[in-house]
Amino acid sequence: MVDETEKGTARILIVDDEESLRLTFEMFLTREGYGMVRTAATYPEALAAVRQQEFDLIISDIVLEGASGTDLLREIRAAGIECPVVMITGFPNLETAAEAVRLGAFDYLPKPINKESLLHFTRQALKQWRLLQEKKRLEAENQRFRHYLETVFRSVRDAIITVDNDLRIVQLNDTAREWLKIGKDSDLTLGTMAGELGEACRRDVQKVLRSHEEVREHRVECMKPGDSERILSINAAPLQDGAGIFKGVALVARDVTGEAETNVKGRRCRFHRFIGCSPAMQALYTLIENVGKVDTAVLITGESGTGKELAAEALHAESPRRNQPLIKVDCTAIPEELMESELFGHRKGSFTGADRDRMGRILQADGGTLFLDEIGDISPRMQLRLLRFLQEKTFYPVGRDQPIQVDVRVIAATNADLRQKVTDGTFREDLYFRLRVMELR
Structure with missing residues (x-):
C-alpha cells in the first residue's frame, strides 16, 4: 500500500489525447489524495513535462496525436528516466503489449478503465517505484560504506x-x-x-x-x-x-x-583504562581477569576517585558478556521518587507524567552487565526491591502485573563501609551478601 504521506508527495503525469479521460483520471487520483497530478494532451507536451520535472508515475495512452505511447516510452527510457510507465489502449494486441514490455512498461491496461482499476495500478506502480528507490538508496549507502571500510582497511x-x-x-x-x-x-x-x-x-x-x-x-x-x-x-x-x-x-x-x-621487568603498565606498574596494580589486573570470567555479582569498594568505575568496565570487558551492554547507574544522581522507575521502568499512565512506556535500566542491561555506583545510598524500599530482583532475576515495572525475567550480571560499587551500615541497621544484611559474592577493594 501507498501510505497517505507518500500519496501527498507522489508526482503523476497523465498523457491522453481525449480530454474527458485526462480530466476523469485527474479527478479520480486527486480525490484519492495524490498530491500532484499533471496532464498532457500530446506527445510534445508530455516530452516537455518530463524534461521540466521528475515524476513518480506516468500513465499514457498508447495512441497519441502524431505519435504513439511507445514512442514516448522509448524517449523516456533513452533519457534515463526510470519511473514506472503504465500504457493504456482501447485496442490491445500481443504485438503492442510485447513492444511496451520490451521498452520497460510497468503494465499494460486495456480500456475501458474504471476507477478501481486505475487506483489499483497506480498503487502497485508507486509501490514498485518506492521499493526500487529504496533499493538504490541502500545499494549506494552500502557502496559508500564499503569504500570507507576499504580505505580504513588499507590505511x-x-x-x-x-x-x-x-x-x-x-x-x-x-x-x-x-x-x-x-x-x-x-x-x-x-x-x-x-x-x-x-x-x-x-x-x-x-x-x-x-x-x-x-x-x-x-x-x-x-x-x-x-x-x-x-x-x-x-x-x-x-x-x-x-x-x-x-x-x-x-x-x-x-x-x-x-x-x-x-613495562617494568615484564609487568603490565596498562590494563584496559588502568595505568600502573606497581605490584598492587599487577595483583589488581590479575584479580579482575579472574573475577571477570566468573558470572556472579561483584562489590567494588574504595574511596572516591580510586577507579571503581574503571574496574567495573574492566570486569565487563573480561567477562563472557563483553559483547553485550554495560549499563551504568549513578544511584546518587537519581532522586528517590524516580529511582524505582529508572531501574525497573514503567508503563504508560502508571503515575502522573508517565505519558509513555519506559524501559528501565535493568531491562536495557539484559544479557549484559548492570553497574550500580554508590549503592550504599539507596533507600530501604529500593534495597528490598533490588534484593528481590537479585534473588529471582525477575522484576515488575511500575504499573505492570506480569513479571519480566532477565539475564543480568550486577556489579555494585560504594565508597561507604557497607559492613558498618549493616551493623547500624541502614543497609540490609541479606542484600549486602547478595552483592558481595566477590569483592574488589
Missing part, C-alpha cells in the same frame, strides 16, 4: 587478515602482506604466511577454528622486514554472519614493541 597500521573455514585467506591489508611477506600474486592460503609471525598466526587461526573462541593478546617476538626484533600482539576472533553462522576467523596483529619497552 590502518595493524596487520588485518580474514580466513574462511577452509583456511583460505579471504582478505588482508597491505601491512599484513608486508609483515608476512606475501606477494601480490602469492597463493592466499595459511601456508603462505612466513616466519615466526606466520607460524603464530596459523596456530591462532586453527585454535579459533577448532574452539570458536577468541585468542587475545598473544604476544610473539619476530623480525619485521627491514627492522630489528619486534614484539607483536595477536588477537583472533570468530567471524559470524547476521544469523550467527560461523564463517571463519578475523586476525589482527599489532606492533606493541613501544608499549612493551615501557
Whole structure:
C-alpha cells in the first residue's frame, strides 16, 4: 500500500489525447489524495513535462496525436528516466503489449478503465517505484560504506587478515602482506604466511577454528622486514554472519614493541583504562581477569576517585558478556521518587507524567552487565526491591502485573563501609551478601 504521506508527495503525469479521460483520471487520483497530478494532451507536451520535472508515475495512452505511447516510452527510457510507465489502449494486441514490455512498461491496461482499476495500478506502480528507490538508496549507502571500510582497511597500521573455514585467506591489508611477506600474486592460503609471525598466526587461526573462541593478546617476538626484533600482539576472533553462522576467523596483529619497552621487568603498565606498574596494580589486573570470567555479582569498594568505575568496565570487558551492554547507574544522581522507575521502568499512565512506556535500566542491561555506583545510598524500599530482583532475576515495572525475567550480571560499587551500615541497621544484611559474592577493594 501507498501510505497517505507518500500519496501527498507522489508526482503523476497523465498523457491522453481525449480530454474527458485526462480530466476523469485527474479527478479520480486527486480525490484519492495524490498530491500532484499533471496532464498532457500530446506527445510534445508530455516530452516537455518530463524534461521540466521528475515524476513518480506516468500513465499514457498508447495512441497519441502524431505519435504513439511507445514512442514516448522509448524517449523516456533513452533519457534515463526510470519511473514506472503504465500504457493504456482501447485496442490491445500481443504485438503492442510485447513492444511496451520490451521498452520497460510497468503494465499494460486495456480500456475501458474504471476507477478501481486505475487506483489499483497506480498503487502497485508507486509501490514498485518506492521499493526500487529504496533499493538504490541502500545499494549506494552500502557502496559508500564499503569504500570507507576499504580505505580504513588499507590505511590502518595493524596487520588485518580474514580466513574462511577452509583456511583460505579471504582478505588482508597491505601491512599484513608486508609483515608476512606475501606477494601480490602469492597463493592466499595459511601456508603462505612466513616466519615466526606466520607460524603464530596459523596456530591462532586453527585454535579459533577448532574452539570458536577468541585468542587475545598473544604476544610473539619476530623480525619485521627491514627492522630489528619486534614484539607483536595477536588477537583472533570468530567471524559470524547476521544469523550467527560461523564463517571463519578475523586476525589482527599489532606492533606493541613501544608499549612493551615501557613495562617494568615484564609487568603490565596498562590494563584496559588502568595505568600502573606497581605490584598492587599487577595483583589488581590479575584479580579482575579472574573475577571477570566468573558470572556472579561483584562489590567494588574504595574511596572516591580510586577507579571503581574503571574496574567495573574492566570486569565487563573480561567477562563472557563483553559483547553485550554495560549499563551504568549513578544511584546518587537519581532522586528517590524516580529511582524505582529508572531501574525497573514503567508503563504508560502508571503515575502522573508517565505519558509513555519506559524501559528501565535493568531491562536495557539484559544479557549484559548492570553497574550500580554508590549503592550504599539507596533507600530501604529500593534495597528490598533490588534484593528481590537479585534473588529471582525477575522484576515488575511500575504499573505492570506480569513479571519480566532477565539475564543480568550486577556489579555494585560504594565508597561507604557497607559492613558498618549493616551493623547500624541502614543497609540490609541479606542484600549486602547478595552483592558481595566477590569483592574488589
